[in-house]
Amino acid sequence: MAIRPEVWPYIMLCLVFAALVASVFRTLRVSFRRSMIAGLLVAVVSCGFMLNFFRDPTRIPPTDEDAIVAAADGRIVAIRTMMLPEYFEGETVRISTFLSLLDVHVNRAPLDGRVVHLDYVPGKRYFTFREESSEHNQHSTILVEAPQMQYLVKQIVGPVARRVVYWLEEDQLLERGERIGMMKFGSRLDMYFPADRVEVVIEEDARVRAGETIVARILPRSESL
Secondary structure (H helix, E strand, O other), X not given: OOEXXXXXXXXHHHHHHHHHHHHHHXXXXXXXXXXXXXXXXXXXXXXXXXXXXXXXXXXXXXXXXXXXXXXXXXXXXXXXXXXOOOOOOOEEEEEEEEEOOOOOOEEEOOOOEEEEXXXXXXXXXXXXXXOOHHHHEOEEEEXXXXXXXXXXXXXXXXXXXXXXXXXXXOOOEEOOOOEEEEEEOXXXXXXXXXXXXXXXXXXXXXXXXXXXXXXXXXXXXXXXX
């Protein structure tokens, strides 16, 4: 399985921390052998966690052209209909995914489209399983113009996550399932779609895989009018 190259600075920090642990044990007059074992255990566990966290598995999107796929691995914690006037004229449906520390944290595009706006918005750091985190937490915004409609992706920072990043530029063309960014150390991702253009097929508490799990379908024009 592929590992994101961003892991290497974290691996170095883990090794430095492991060496520090061994040094502290020696300062406390623990035997050399036991100090080395303690440092090795710390190195193995911490480096193993980082390698697992930064894994980047291959994902194959469904062939159904009307399918909208999950943008993040994790658990669907909320499906809400609301107004978002700064981006949409009518009602939108928001699909929220919570990512634990054990989930894959690489995010993917739910639909084909062209990136029309990118931004990072400062805010609070509520726990991301809480409803108010969608509105008040720090987050990045990725606005995409798809052939069928416009949609929005928010990468939301929680109290544990220190950073969310997108690997995109404005006017960039995306394919469904393409890698768009990463959340570092647990977070939440919200997707917004025009409520009259999609049918949500996923349910709350369902587990999803970015780029593969179908969460909604695009309605034909005649049904959306």
